Amino acid sequence: MIRYSVVVPVYNEESVVEECYRQLKEVMDATNEPYELIFVNDGSRDATADIVGNLCANDECVKLINFSRNFGHQTAITAGMDFSTGQAVVVIDADLQDPPAVILQMIEKWKEGYDVVYGKREKRKGESLFKKATAKMFYRLLAAMTSVDIPVDAGDFRLIDRKVCDVMSRLTEKNRYVRGLVSWTGFRQTAVSYVREERFAGETKYPLRKMLRFAMDGITTFSYKPLKISTYIGFILAFFSFVYLIVVLCLRLFTDVTVAGWASILAVLLISNGVVLMMLGIIGEYIGRIYDETKNRPLYIVRETIGFSEDTKDEK
Ligand code: UDP
Ligand code: MG
Numbered sequence: 001m002i003r004y005s006v007v008v009p010v011y012n013e014e015s016v017v018e019e020c021y022r023q024l025k026e027v028m029d030a031t032n033e034p035y036e037l038i039f040v041n042d043g044s045r046d047a048t049a050d051i052v053g054n055l056c057a058n059d060e061c062v063k064l065i066n067f068s069r070n071f072g073h074q075t076a077i078t079a080g081m082d083f084s085t086g087q088a089v090v091v092i093d094a095d096l097q098d099p100p101a102v103i104l105q106m107i108e109k110w111k112e113g114y115d116v117v118y119g120k121r122e123k124r125k126g127e128s129l130f131k132k133a134t135a136k137m138f139y140r141l142l143a144a145m146t147s148v149d150i151p152v153d154a155g156d157f158r159l160i161d162r163k164v165c166d167v168m169s170r171l172t173e174k175n176r177y178v179r180g181l182v183s184w185t186g187f188r189q190t191a192v193s194y195v196r197e198e199r200f201a202g203e204t205k206y207p208l209r210k211m212l213r214f215a216m217d218g219i220t221t222f223s224y225k226p227l228k229i230s231t232y233i234g235f236i237l238a239f240f241s242f243v244y245l246i247v248v249l250c251l252r253l254f255t256d257v258t259v260a261g262w263a264s265i266l267a268v269l270l271i272s273n274g275v276v277l278m279m280l281g282i283i284g285e286y287i288g289r290i291y292d293e294t295k296n297r298p299l300y301i302v303r304e305t306i307g308f309s310e311d312t313k314d315e316k
Helices: 017-029 048-058 073-083 102-112 129-145 162-170 178-184 208-222 225-254 262-295
Strands: 004-010 035-041 062-067 088-091 116-124 154-161 189-196 302-306
Touching: 004 017, 004 073, 017 035, 017 048, 017 102, 035 048, 035 073, 048 062, 062 073, 073 088, 073 154, 073 162, 073 178, 088 102, 088 162, 102 116, 102 154, 102 189, 116 129, 116 178, 129 208, 154 162, 154 178, 154 189, 162 178, 178 208, 208 225, 208 262, 225 262
Parallel strands: 004 035, 004 088, 035 062, 116 189
Antiparallel strands: 062 302, 088 154, 116 154
16 A cells, blocks of 8 residues: 655656656655655656656656646646545655655654645745745735635645545646645644755746746635725725815816816826726636636546556546
């Protein structure tokens, strides 16, 4: 029976995946318990799949899930969890930014009885100031917006118990913010601090565009606050407009003062149009996600799996 499953999402990681395997193997061998390493190839266009395929051929601990195309990091993690069979499931990035040795500390905590042990980033090396600052802000903004206890400065590097993993598999929402969902399940969680290293090789697969989308997913799936804030802003704007209208009317009716012309009108118009469009955008973000849910397409499509005992699961 498999004790530990390690889930590694990989997307164009040919330059790191072998080293990642080597280090993970070293750490997991130290546990002296049976384990599996599940690589989820998220539609890589380089040699990643071949390299992992070779690893599978030489080491029966290694398993590979090949997606039919790129479905995204969060989906890849989800698939890995779905296919895992270990009593504890560890999710870790392939680029060795999350040091594999920390897994042993996580296992310790798990044995103490915690169901979720997440890695808390004390420090982040080799990432741009912009990324660090926006990440820091985002985690705090999300924490302020939601009542779910989502830890700040923690990524997806974590260990979860089998029962949490099983609950996660029942959550079928499409635009997933996995770390939030794990907290949402409400099991006992604790942290292990670590220093996030530089990428071993290769480049980040999270350009600004993907980061923004990811942040939006986090906020929209865990909070209605942006909608509420839109409503408040609407009321405040309407209130001040009304007061201003009265003032202008009084000036016109009871004094000789001429109210200044088109510049002020244009300014008010542009501001209010901007605000309205922004609010429409916010509503759109939610509607788009509702649309994704109603289509009810599978979360991911698996092209092939290698190394699993019964290759029956092909999609979810
Ligand atoms: N990843 C993935 N699919 C994607 C983007 C990323 O499976 O569409 C994987 C990637 O291979 C890596 C992990 O997700 O193992 C984290 O990505 P990355 O290191 O590029 O993100 P960063 O650490 O820069 O935020
Ligand atoms: Mg990384």
